[in-house]
Amino acid sequence: MEKDNSYIEYNFKISPLQPASDILIAELGEVLFESFVETEDGVLAYIKKDDWSDDILNAIEILSNPNFEIDYDYKEIEQENWNATWEQNFSPIEVDNKCAVRAPFHEKTNVEFDIVIEPKMSFGTGHHETTHMMLQHILNHDFEGKSVLDMGSGTGVLAILAAMKGASVIDAIDIDNWCYLNAKENVERNNCEHITVLEGDASLLAGKKYQVIIANINRNILLEDIPKYVECLTNDGVLFLSGFYTEDIEIITAKCQEFKLKYVSNLERNNWVAVKYTK
């Protein structure tokens, strides 16, 4: 049978927005939702029609909690609507007056690093706290001539900034086929010829060496993969990790210390953190 390429768009209205919106995104991510757009009063969430199952209703049930008010409706859409969706919901962001992340339909900005992303259904527009903080870490680090791994690259936004800051070899790896295709497009769009985009996970790292590793994924994947990252970090290497909450710094740092990494510093935004470690 031919695959149906249409999507279902869920429009969630949530109050209070945090932490309910993060919890909802995490739950929906587990049941094959592919993309999320944070709106002023909630979240737009997208799932392929073919991937829909009753599990989704269970995921939404998670939020039937007296502390949250949640309301939603949904409609079927065709993939061609992506640009219109982003145009309505995606405004450019600026990080520390030095880096902008915008879509092709936005006007060019005057900041030093003007990144153009067509996110479609990948994570990494800079709007999320973790992406924002990782962009800040990259802005504050010297990438000139460095070899870099961006693990869980999403749209490729972090790899693109590293490339713009002079990194000489960059591997951007994502497990998700959609992200892989999208990062390839964005890398080309930003003329970053030193970036190689790969589809896969930490099993691709055997025998590789990097001076800087950036990984914005989530607590559990990081806990599992930190040993593999350390294995391919050079002796003067630096590791930036994000995708977890402040309360998880201890467990992530303990795992890093088990593999002889030293905690350097962390950034924090709305209870999310991005931590820097060295060998």
Ligand SMILES: C[S@@+](CC[C@H](N)C(=O)[O-])C[C@H]1O[C@@H](n2cnc3c(N)ncnc32)[C@H](O)[C@@H]1O
């Ligand atoms: C939070 S997003 C980060 C995207 C982008 N790097 C950013 O900072 O905005 C995490 C990404 O990690 C990818 N991912 C999840 N598990 C992974 C794994 N085991 N190995 C590689 N990528 C993974 C997801 O597909 C997703 O694109």
